[in-house]
Amino acid sequence: MPSIIQITDLKKQYNPPDGPWAVKDVDLEIEAGEVFSLLGPNGAGKTTTISMLSGLLTPSGGTAIIDGHDIAREPLAAKQIIGVVPQEIALYPRLSARQNLRFFGQLYGLGGAELNRAIDEVLEFIDLKDRANEQVEKYSGGMKRRVNIGVGLLHRPKIVFMDEPTVGIDPQSRRRILDAVVQLKNEYKMTVIYTTHYMEEAQELSDRVGIIDHGEIIAKGSTGELIQLVGEKDTLRLRVGEQEIAPAVLEAFKQIEGVTDVTRADGDITVTATRGRRALPELIMAANHAGVDILSVAVHEPDLEAVFLHLTGRALRE
Numbered sequence: 570m571p572s573i574i575q576i577t578d579l580k581k582q583y584n585p586p587d588g589p590w591a592v593k594d595v596d597l598e599i600e601a602g603e604v605f606s607l608l609g610p611n612g613a614g615k616t617t618t619i620s621m622l623s624g625l626l627t628p629s630g631g632t633a634i635i636d637g638h639d640i641a642r643e644p645l646a647a648k649q650i651i652g653v654v655p656q657e658i659a660l661y662p663r664l665s666a667r668q669n670l671r672f673f674g675q676l677y678g679l680g681g682a683e684l685n686r687a688i689d690e691v692l693e694f695i696d697l698k699d700r701a702n703e704q705v706e707k708y709s710g711g712m713k714r715r716v717n718i719g720v721g722l723l724h725r726p727k728i729v730f731m732d733e734p735t736v737g738i739d740p741q742s743r744r745r746i747l748d749a750v751v752q753l754k755n756e757y758k759m760t761v762i763y764t765t766h767y768m769e770e771a772q773e774l775s776d777r778v779g780i781i782d783h784g785e786i787i788a789k790g791s792t793g794e795l796i797q798l799v800g801e802k803d804t805l806r807l808r809v810g811e812q813e814i815a816p817a818v819l820e821a822f823k824q825i826e827g828v829t830d831v832t833r834a835d836g837d838i839t840v841t842a843t844r845g846r847r848a849l850p851e852l853i854m855a856a857n858h859a860g861v862d863i864l865s866v867a868v869h870e871p872d873l874e875a876v877f878l879h880l881t882g883r884a885l886r887e
C-alpha cells in the first residue's frame with residue numbers, strides 16, 4: 570500500500586531554548602486506509618505529534634507530508650484532507666449538537682444544502698439524531714465525545730486524527746467509539762491515526778502500532794511483529810502489593826531456569842520467561858523462601874503491555 574503520510578525527523582521543543590523536547594526525531598510512514606495507533610503513557614508526546622500534523626503547532630524541525638502536501642509549505646491544502654478529534658472536548662455547551670456541528674461546519678467552509686446533508690450524515694453516524702437539538706451541556710460524557718468526533722468528520726476528511734477519544738467515558742460509549750473507528754476504516758475507507766494509552770484498544774483496532782515514550786517512537790509494527798520483539802515469552806505477574814522486596818530476591822528469580830527478565834512495578838513483580846508455567850512452581854518456592862507474600866498470580870501471553878515493559882522497564886498502565 571502507498572503511504573499517505575510521511576513524517577521525517579519531526580520534533581518539538583516547547584519554550585526554546587531551554588524548554589523540554591516533547592517530540593524527538595519522529596519518523597513514520599502511515600499507509601492509506603490503515604488504522605495506525607500511537608500508544609504511549611501520559612506525557613509521551615502523542616498530542617504534540619498530532620497537533621503538529623494537524624497544523625495547530627509549528628514543529629521545531631523535520632517535515633511531514635500529508636497526501637502530497639508539506640504541512641509547512643501548504644498548510645491549508647494539508648488541513649483540507651484531515652479531520653481532527655482533539656483530546657479535550659471542544660464544543661459550545663449552550664448550543665445543541667446540531668448547532669455545534671453547523672458552527673464548526675461553517676468554519677470548514679461548508680454551507681447551504683451541503684452542510685445540512687453533512688450534519689445529518691454525521692448525526693446518523695454518531696447515533697445522536699434523536700437528541701440533536703438538546704444543549705450539549707445536558708449530554709453525558711460519552712455523548713459529548715461523540716459530538717466531538719462528529720465535528721472532526723463533517724468535511725469528510727481522507728485522514729482522521731483521534732486523540733484519546735475514549736478516556737473517561739462509560740464502557741458502552743467506549744464500545745461505540747471503537748466500532749465507529751472500524752467503520753471509518755472499512756466503510757468510509759479513511760485512514761485513522763489513533764492515540765491511546767490503552768494497550769487493549771491499540772491491539773484491537775490497529776493495523777500497526779507505534780509505541781511512543783519520552784517523545785520517541787521506540788518500536789513500530791503490527792501487534793504480532795511487536796510481540797516478536799519480546800520473543801515467544803510469557804509474562805508472569807506476581808501480585809505482591811507494596812511490601813518491601815530485597816533486590817537479592819529479584820536476583821534469585823532471575824537465576825531460575827527459563828526466566829529472562831524480572832521487574833518490580835505497580836505492586837507486581839513481573840517475570841518474563843520462556844514456558845512461564847514451568848517456571849512458576851520454582852518462583853513461588855523462591856518467594857516463600859524469601860518470605861515474600863504473593864497475593865495472586867497471573868500468567869499472560871505476550872501483549873503490547875509486555876512489549877512496552879520490555880522496551881522501557883516500566884508499566885504502561887497508570
Ligand SMILES: Nc1ncnc2c1ncn2[C@@H]1O[C@H](COP(=O)(O)OP(=O)(O)OP(=O)(O)O)[C@@H](O)[C@H]1O
Binds near residue numbers: 612617656
Ligand atoms: N504547552 C506546553 N508547554 C510546555 N510543555 C508542554 C506543553 N504541552 C505539553 N508539554 C509537555 O510535552 C510533553 C508531551 O506532552 P503531550 O501532551 O504531547 O503528551 P501526551 O502523550 O499527549 O500525554 P497524555 O496521554 O497525558 O495526553 C510532556 O512532558 C508535557 O508536559
Ligand SMILES: [Mg+2]
Binds near residue numbers: 615616617656732733
Ligand atoms: Mg495527549
